Amino acid sequence: MRRQVWCLSEIDGDALFLPIAIAHWLWPFASAQFDGVLVFGLCRAAGIGFGQCALGGGGQGGAALVLWDCGAVVWCRTLVGHWVFSLQQAFALIYRAGLKGQETLLMADTFSLAPRAAAQDLIAAVLGGRRSLGEVIARAPDSFAALPPEARARAQRLASETFRHAGRADHHLRRALRKAPPEAAMWVLRMAVIEMHVLGAPAHGVINDAVDLTRRAGQPRLDGLVNAVLRQLGEGLDWAAAPVPRLPGWLRGALQNAYGAKVTAAIEAAHLLPAPLDLTLRGPRPEGLDGVALPTGSLRLRDPGQISALPGYDAGQWWVQDAAAALPVRVLGDVTGLRVLDLCAAPGGKTMQLAAQGAQVTALDISDARMVRLRENLLRTGLQAETVIADALEWRPDTPFDAILLDAPCSATGTLRRHPELPLIRMKEDVKALQALQAALLDRVLDPAQGVLRSGGRVVYCTCSLLPSEGSDQIAAALARHSVQVVPPDLPGLPDAWRLPDGCVRTRPDYWAEFGGLDGFFIALLQHRQ
Ligand SMILES: C[S@@+](CC[C@H](N)C(=O)[O-])C[C@H]1O[C@@H](n2cnc3c(N)ncnc32)[C@H](O)[C@@H]1O
Structure with a gap:
């Protein structure tokens, strides 16, 4: 690692430097066979000059070398001059070789x-x-x-x-x-x-x-x-x-239909800034943890630096979770002592919230790799949850749960500040497949015949999407398929503007501009009709 060489032009430079030194050492033995010292010197210098240009050393560097070398060649006609010169080259070579390791580290640390x-x-x-x-x-x-x-x-x-x-x-x-x-x-x-x-x-x-x-x-x-x-x-x-970058046509069109041109432009402008870092606290704020307490309970850090070095990290007193992502568990209400299924749980932000509130949590996800992260998170925070790796569409519990949190896989279009690459890799067709999965997951938890939710139990459905097709449209369709109703959440600190006419909650990156925005989320609290 320490000897790894980053800068290719440095290697090229040394690759040329070594033959120069060798040529000088051999000079006294070879010189008799050369008619024109100057011809040899000029050819060699020109070779180095062209070589440097070709390998990125730049034209000026090459030209300077030609001149410098011509002078040196003339001086080297005397034996003393020659030996002094070759000694100097040998020292320079050793010095540069010694520097190489340090250069490597320095260069890797800085703009390089x-x-x-x-x-x-x-x-x-x-x-x-x-x-x-x-x-x-x-x-x-x-x-x-x-x-x-x-x-x-x-x-x-x-x-x-x-x-x-x-x-x-x-x-x-x-x-x-x-x-x-x-x-x-x-x-x-x-x-x-x-x-x-x-x-x-x-x-x-x-x-x-x-x-x-x-x-x-x-x-x-x-x-x-x-x-x-x-x-x-x-x-x-x-x-x-330059104008604010536009979202891809299909996404822009869908947002304009949902929110109008002005709001879509505000969302695009919000995407220009990276997302702030929010923490969900397990208990009281650890001493020395500097931040702004947001109205919904999250702590927004001013200048976080290295996360694992922050007060309370090792003791698991908090975890990183956007203020919007922390809302669905709060919408679920008091879960103390309840058996709660966290469906699509990894990497576990909401599992930890539920466990910290005293729920008996079963965290289920289909991804092995993401479940490893969930278990690591539980370990760090010292929180407990049963973990299951399974397909939510197939898994059946022995006993129905009191409450279910369904954080369904989605387009993640509410998190583009965090993931600005997504518009370049997500296609309209991907979203269609996700919508079908969301509907199937909703059916799974809302259909009493599936035995996942006990009668009278609560369900929170949420997605980190800005698209109504992954939010309100899914809920409207689910209400038509199942005997359920939307319950408007009672959540302190929730601005009225975030409440939708259908009783659900919608956050957007352009909301809370005074605090630095938040992720786009859709949240619905559902309960079976009695
Ligand atoms: C939005 S992420 C969940 C984030 C998580 N709730 C949190 O707060 O940290 C969606 C998750 O759904 C999982 N998933 C996708 N399809 C699934 C399926 N059929 N069954 C179970 N989990 C699934 C993915 O592996 C992914 O971890």
């Missing part, structure tokens, strides 16, 4: 090629596999896994912000490009422009590395273009003059 290359790989893996950034990171590419934690965080942020601001980057890039280059080079350009203008990285380093990343992306012929375009956009660009 290594995190940028890792971000490039993350972006390619997200788009290529149509997987979320979180899923890609769970099976991290080597370039990412090998980085130290800070550089990893930087790579993740760079990839995430590139997805978030790609629309704005394209607006500026279109002005500088006569025709769009292949996508791989286009993503290098987007990432570089965003790093300079959104993340505030110094232009010089970003541009140099973008040239390397263009070659790394298999587009070596475009490195000149990338260099020229980024130099043009590096300074004096009015970044905010």
